[in-house]
Amino acid sequence: MQCNYCERRCDLSGGKPGVCRMYEDADGAIRERFPHHWSSCIPSRIESIPFYHVRPGSRALVIGTMGCNFSCRYCSNAFIAKEDPTLVAERMLRLSPSEVVRKARQMGCGSIVFNVNEPAMSFPSLLELAEAARAEGISLGCLTNAYTTEESTEMLASIFSFFNIGLKGLSPAFNRDFIGITSVEPILRNIRRLAATRHVEVTTPIIESINDNELGEMARFLADVDPEIPWHVFRLLPEDEMKESCYPDIETIAGALESVRSILPYVYFHNFVGSEWVNTHCPGCGALVIERFSLGCGGDKLKSFHCAGQGCQDCGRQIRLAGDVECAWKHGEVQR
């Protein structure tokens, strides 16, 4: 029995666990082992997640489950993503889809965003959640590594209306040694696919001297997908197996990023406190249109918003923004 949710395409026959340990063979059907078990249910500024171009200034309910199909050496959520799900299941929150939606409403969240681990690990629960959220007019977004099969990428597109996709590196050696996958091709394919019909932002954690040499190539790939795709370059926070590594040098990476700004207009560099590379400038006239503040692990936040609707206040050029922009930044989303 093969699981086709992600490109691992694990053989689950005979009780085999699969890489993520989140599915099982139930008489010839793939069954989710821990449906509606949530590791997180927490209100967050949407910029913290990060989404910089979706409902700026709004509050989202961040949810997650457990398990992952990647084995990134620097995982910052290893205590959820890499743990044996059987061992952590007992600590999880058990909330039905309607309960999750109610929590989002109670905490004034206009969207629900799947973060923490990988949505492909919990497809059946997320399909049900999407239905409940849709009925309440709440949109769903996610962070994903996009290592899904073509069929399940369509499922992602049916569940979520906005994405932040992790593009961690391009070279086969990097993907093998640091992520534990054989090829980046499915991820590139899925970025293309999702960006065609959904709002997509991309995040790349940078490890100095390991994948910073690929910044230009990644930028060119992204620009080819969508010349205005927002790109978050993260300073790697050494965690998990890389705990003893050095923190990447901020000025070096910021310098390297200068050359890609001519390729992509929305390039950000953050994941450290006080970053000055978190603002959005109008690609037309260069005016500051969205100002943010970064607290690193404490999350980012909107500081000021200078668009008229979805356009630059100065020149009127359209700024890439998804969702109900005015409502979100002006009034917050407090709806008791």
Place this chain on the structure above:
Amino acid sequence: MSRAIIDAREWQKVFDLRTGTAKADTSPLDQMVRAVQERHPYPGDLDSAGNRWVTDTALDLMERYDPSFVFLTYAQQYFSGRYSIQTDADRAAAVTAVYEEVERFVAQSGFTPLIVGTGGMIPLLASVDLTRLDGLALCTHWSARYAGLHDPSPRDLRTVASHPEIERIVTREEFLSLFRDCPADAARIPEYLLVARQGCMFKTVGGAFRKVRKVPAPGYSIPVSACLEEVSDSTDVRAAVEKRLRNGRVALIFVEGLGVEDFPWPYRAIDNGREWFFYETGDAQYLTVTTGRHQVFEYPVGYRYFEEDGPAMEFPFSGYFRSVPEDAIAASFGGRSIAVGNRSMFMHMATGADISLECFARNLYNQGTMAVIHRSDKA
């Protein structure tokens, strides 16, 4: 203008503490503090070197600023107790390690130490899951024993009333009347405060997912240095410190996660709350000691903290704090003061010290250090 200097390792930046606006300040005082930060990268909350960092950083800063009052926080043993599997021997070793660090500080600085244990820790026995209530239950401030309950349904009230691990259900009015002498914005206080039984902690939405091993022990009494003979309540500590500051140099030292059962110095047990309420280790307890008055309602446990977190919020580096407390101990002290600690980023607010140097870590993620300079005029 108070300034925050962020050191994200090999990269520093100065900000206005209130607005978060970047500054280009390069005063000699800033330069001195920046150099201290550069020399002392924070090893991390769970790292065994975390407490050594406090002593080393404080001594370095003192050598350059020459303060008369020093406020220190040692918290490594609190973090490791909360999140690591510890045998009794591990725990004893952690207590010995922090004892040695404090003693090293005292020996090298020559300051008179006044030490406060913030309360002991006991193994977590059970979690009380409040996530499926119709209303909204919230824990804040790393609280284990307390949760706020908002908009409960009749069914919720029946559920919590019959829950075996819930010790007490306190209405807003009851809570306010217990601390009727404290100013309060009643609207910010949850309709009900739920109190868990000993060894239990609440599980609510908004909580962190890391596995908790230990929670605060019943902390009706906490230990302070035995020499503080006139002190019987946590609100008395401030006056006792001020009295001693008139005659010499004093270090007020918070040692987190240590209660009367394992405090390694001669001590007096003092009250740490009122009637059924005791402070867990955290910003309210710090504020109570440093201001000399109870501080339960300033940032009440279980409040809807996220509603105040909009673009207009000031003091973006200061956690829950929305203003600098004017009457914190160091703020009203005429001599020079510093604060150094490895427990979160509220010490600069809770103490009002001229210069504070803290770790910048959230949920155990280490992002460097932050120094806050409230006063440049004493340099």
